Amino acid sequence: xxxxxxGAARTLRVPGRHGYxxxxxxxxxxxxxxxxxxxxxxAGGGTLLIVDQIESGLRLFRSFDWNDGLFDVTWSENNxxxxxxxxxxxxxxxWDTAKAAxxxxxxxxxxxxxxxxxxxxxxxxxLVVSGSWDQTVKLWDPTVGKxxxxxxxxxxxxxxxIWSPHIPGCFASASGDQxxxxxxxxxxxxxxxxxxxxxxxxxxxxxxxxENLLVTGAVDCSLRGWDLRNVRQPVFELLGHTYAIRRxxxxxFHASVLASCSYDFTVRFWNFSKPDPLLxxxxxxxxFTCGLDLSLQSPTQVADCSxxxxxxxxxxxxxxxxx
Amino acid sequence: MERPRSPGPAATLADAAPASATLAQLLxxxxxxxxxxxLEKRHIAATHGEPTASRLPRRxxxxxxxxxxxxxRAAALDPRPQASPTLGKGMAPAEAATAPS
Numbered sequence: 253x254x255x256x257x258x259g260a261a262r263t264l265r266v267p268g269r270h271g272y273x274x275x276x277x278x279x280x281x282x283x284x285x286x287x288x289x290x291x292x293x294x295a296g297g298g299t300l301l302i303v304d305q306i307e308s309g310l311r312l313f314r315s316f317d318w319n320d321g322l323f324d325v326t327w328s329e330n331n332x333x334x335x336x337x338x339x340x341x342x343x344x345x346x347w348d349t350a351k352a353a354x355x356x357x358x359x360x361x362x363x364x365x366x367x368x369x370x371x372x373x374x375x376x377x378x379l380v381v382s383g384s385w386d387q388t389v390k391l392w393d394p395t396v397g398k399x400x401x402x403x404x405x406x407x408x409x410x411x412x413x414i415w416s417p418h419i420p421g422c423f424a425s426a427s428g429d430q431x432x433x434x435x436x437x438x439x440x441x442x443x444x445x446x447x448x449x450x451x452x453x454x455x456x457x458x459x460x461x462x463e464n465l466l467v468t469g470a471v472d473c474s475l476r477g478w479d480l481r482n483v484r485q486p487v488f489e490l491l492g493h494t495y496a497i498r499r500x501x502x503x504x505f506h507a508s509v510l511a512s513c514s515y516d517f518t519v520r521f522w523n524f525s526k527p528d529p530l531l532x533x534x535x536x537x538x539x540f541t542c543g544l545d546l547s548l549q550s551p552t553q554v555a556d557c558s559x560x561x562x563x564x565x566x567x568x569x570x571x572x573x574x575x
Numbered sequence: 576m577e578r579p580r581s582p583g584p585a586a587t588l589a590d591a592a593p594a595s596a597t598l599a600q601l602l603x604x605x606x607x608x609x610x611x612x613x614l615e616k617r618h619i620a621a622t623h624g625e626p627t628a629s630r631l632p633r634r635x636x637x638x639x640x641x642x643x644x645x646x647x648r649a650a651a652l653d654p655r656p657q658a659s660p661t662l663g664k665g666m667a668p669a670e671a672a673t674a675p676s
Contacts, residue, residue, distance in 0.1 A: 279631050292598050295611045319617045331629040350627035358621040373636070417638065460638040504637045548636060559598075 261536055261566035264310040269299050271557025273324045273499075274543035279332035281549040282306070283313070284565065286557050287337050289321030298322030300337055302349050303563055310565060316347055316354045326371040328394075329378065336380050336394065338366030344382055346394055361399050362386050368413045374420040379437065381423050383413035389425055391437055403435055405442045411454045412499075418463035426453040432468050432478060446483045448476055455499045461507035469497030469512055477524060488524040492533070499544045505551040509571075513541040519556055521570045531570035537562065 269288035277283040282305035290296030298321040302313040320341035328334035333350045342362040345355035368383035379400070380392040389403040389410060408428035416422040421437040432453060434444040451472035459465035464480045465487070473493045476486035495515035503509035508525035519541060521531040543557035552567040604611055 278634060278636075291601055291611060291614075294601050294605055296614050297617050317617060317619060319619050330633065331626055332631045333627045333629065345621075346626075348624070348626050351622075351624065353622055355619075355621055356624050356626060417636065460636070548634070551637075 261564040262305065262309040264301075264303055264312060264563045266299075266301060266312075266561050266563060269301070269561060270539075270559040271561075271563055272322065272542045274545045274555045274557045274563065275325050275327055275335075276545050276547050276549075276555060277327050277332065278329060278548055279327075280304075281547070284310075284545070284555050284563070285325045285327060285335055286543060286563050287322035287325040288557070289323070289340070291321075292559055293321040293323065293340065296321065298337075298339060300325060300335070300345075300347060301563070305565060310563065314349060314352070318345060318355070321365075323365060323367045324369045326369045326380065329371050329373060334394075336369050336371060338369040338382055338384075340365045342366060342384065342386070344369060344380070344392065357394070357397070359392060359397065359399070361390060361402075362388065364409075367409070367411050370414050370423070372415045373417045374415070376420055379415075381413045381415060381437075383410035383425055385409040387427075389413050389423075389435065401437065401440060403440060403442070405433060405445075406431070408452075411452070412456050414457055416458050416463065417460055418458075424456050424458065424466055426456040426468055428452040430470075432456055432466065434480065444480060444483065446478055448478060448486070449474070452496075454496060455512075457500050457502050457510070459502050459507065460504055467500050467502060467510055469500035471496040473497060473514070473516075475500055475510070475512055475522070488529070490522050490524060490529055492520055492530050493518065498540065498542045501544055501546055503546055503551075504548050505546075511544055511546060511554065513544040513556055515540045517541055517558070519544060519554070519568075521568055532568050534566070534568055536564060536566075 270292045271286050271288045273287040275285050284303045286301040289298045298318045300316040304311050304313045320339045322337045324338045326336050333348050335347045337345045343358050343360040346357040347354045362384040364385035366382050366384050370381050372379040382390045387406045390399040391401040392399050406427040406429050410427045412426040414424050425433045430449050432446040432448040433442045448468045449470035451470045453468050453470045455469040466478045469475050475490040477488040479487045493514040493516050497512050497514050500512045509523050511521050513519045517537045519534040522529045537558040537560050539559035541558040545555045547553035552571040555565045557563045
């Protein structure tokens, strides 16, 4: 294998803030949003951090505080200034990066922590889906104060809710009840239930190049791929992490590449179509690594955030080597 | 919320062996129902302002060019905003795919 040199990580230290989620802006290549919490998210407030890449590294453009911890963030798909976060107090917030004071709106219906928020990617609608420890998923139009629909069925906390990038109105949810569920926003009953692990599932994501393929990441330290045309067994299983997988994301550029971060402090990159799928292990954090995102503009760039009070943007060597 | 986090997920975190003494101490304080040091109560509320107007065009996702070329369903995702989403296409795998419990 040729030796490829990835770029050194650019780091932003955020003292007293433990990162839970990171998302690149779909509009501005150099901008990253990070949802963070005080006291590891156990108590206290939260902060939404807007970070820009500049010549010399990372710069905090603006930050917004909230009354409780922030656990997830999603950018608007129709306005470069707008984002939504999910909070420990059960509410969602709508923010405007161009205004110093915030949030614009607060949406309070969930009765427990909101652990996941996602803005729809298909352009016919502007909808947000939220997943909560109250075991429900809610559908929101950010211009409307009340939820459009509540989805029940999960039998434990929900950790992740993600829109399909291809099938309008379709989203997936991952739960402490050990199932991955597929839903249609127009139907309140679940469409598919997959008992994907024998452990809590903390994250899921859709393949960007195969509308039937998803991946789950679980407390059992494994990643499993699922083809919706036949869910009786996973189509791949990726082993290597030594603690729970906290987040998994499919590459926006490569059909069979994905990235995962874990309570084992590492970020790993995988190509599930290779006989030896683990491409690289990045060990640059000293605490749980919870946030992870892959750039939509640069095929080599990755962002992550960790409970070690740092946010990092870097180009792992495995992504700089031509596939 | 004043009360500590729901016990289930916190237990998951504790089982993963918190690496820093500070986190372990915090968990212990919470489990004992004690106040955490340095906590300030905030009272942040919505401003109910209008979002700043968008001035940038939407950027296509890296997979959208490829998908349009290969998939009739994806090609139906017209670049122009639609009046209503095409949810009527439904989900082909649903009938066959509910896994046995």
